[in-house]
Amino acid sequence: MSEIRHIVFDIGKVLIHYDPNLPFRRLIPDDGERAAFFSTVCTHEWNLEQDRGRRWDEAEAVLIAEHPDKEELIRSFRRHWAEMVPHAYDATVEILEELIADGRDVTMLTNFASDTFAEAKEMFPFLKKPRGVTVSGDVKLIKPDQAIYRLHADTFGLTPSATLFVDDSAPNVEGARAAGWNAVLYSDSATFRADLVRYGVL
Structure with a gap:
């Protein structure tokens, strides 16, 4: 297993709740x-x-x-x-903030409309804490299109084999793996924390 140097978070249903x-x-x-x-x-x-x-x-x-x-x-x-989007998943936000406080390289990759993401950042200020974010609505690409994973890696200088991605969508997780990333399917914060321990991040 490669050493993980970059952690990439999805946002909806990983960091914030979404239910139309x-x-x-x-x-x-x-x-x-x-x-x-x-x-x-x-x-x-x-x-x-x-x-x-x-x-x-x-x-x-x-x-x-x-x-x-x-x-x-x-x-x-x-x-x-x-x-x-009524609330954040506090336990997962705590993990995100813990990783940043530990000096880990944390970015976000999300399928999100440009204007609603701008609103989300004001509603949930922790979304401003990672090093950066690729928003699908800004780049006109969506997961699990391989091009958006390549763009994110190029934009933020990520080594795919040293990257761990978390997303609540199985197709998006598979898309990341096809791009050469490590990836885990999000179900809850405890499982995600265990995944990070398994990958030697925590």
Whole structure:
């Protein structure tokens, strides 16, 4: 096992909670109707294009043209975004801050729209503590595209074999491994801490 010199964090569902149901339980109280809305209107695939760099006004226009009766609900996705990220995962943030305090090289690689990430940094100031971040919406690439891992490594001078990445998405973890990184799937802070011990980081 190579010595780990760089630790790269995903953000959503690793450092901060994310759940679009939170505001929409109020806006669409019926569970079935809400599930149908997320499976046919504001889908994961639609939202991923904002992570890839599409502007919200363009994204909303596409859906409103297809679902004019849902205009207010479509606009509510961005309007109530802050409610979707209600808190940090304190135990994982503690690990991040511990690594930085120990002098470890910590960066972040995230699928995130540019404007909502700017908001997230103000809501969660610890996101400003790592050495840097690659935001998919800024670079117009998304995980698990190999190009975003290469870009992150080049931007921050990371040696792939000496890099450990943590993400809550199995495809993103596999993408990192395909790029030559070490990578672990996040489930909870205790498991992640054990992973760091196993890799000799803690």
